[in-house]
Amino acid sequence: MTINAAEAAMIGASIGAAASIVTSTVTHISASRRERVARVWDRRAAVYDELVVIVRRVGRLRDAVLASGEFPTHGEALVADTLAVAARLGLYAPEHLVSAYSTSTEAMERWLCAWGEWHEQQETNARMTRVDPLWNAFVADVESSENADQRLMRLLRADAQGPVGAGRWAQVRVEPKRRRDRARGGPP
DSSP: OOOOHHHHHHHHHHHHHHHHHHHHHHHHHHHHHHHHHHHHHHHHHHHHHHHHHHHHHHHHHHHHHHHHSOOOTTHHHHHHHHHHHHHHHHHHSOHHHHHHHHHHHHHHHHHHHHHHHHHTOSSSOOOOSTTOHHHHHHHHHHHHHHHHHHHHHHHHHHHHHTTTTSGGGGGOOOHHHHHHHHHTTOOO
């Protein structure tokens, strides 16, 4: 059996078309996956940014209450913001960060309750002294909250920066190009 030129051209065109379709499909799937990963990372990064701001604001609120013994009027709105961040964090963050944030908010709730008990005590006047056991409980809960926030921030930094400190771009490779440039005598 022999193949004439027209048949060979048709077979070649068919194979080329099939290869083109497979290549474009694989490229489309890869691009879609990369775009999805980028969208999720962008959303996660936005939540991380908001989380850092809230943790720092709560830290300043905690320090202000510890220094003055009074709860600022803007503090209630700040505490309410932590719930909205928790919802978005649950969607985009890994489980260990959600757990660390939960620990941090529980520690915040403990110092808030301890402050309320100290502030509303009936037996004596609320005093910021080591003699007052309710004040000592509040100070201990503040320290626990600070430790929980520090752990959360360490985990958050580690997740955002990646294993080598370069964030999600740690997987981008530029060494092969550098090697070619060096081989050609170009800049390193």
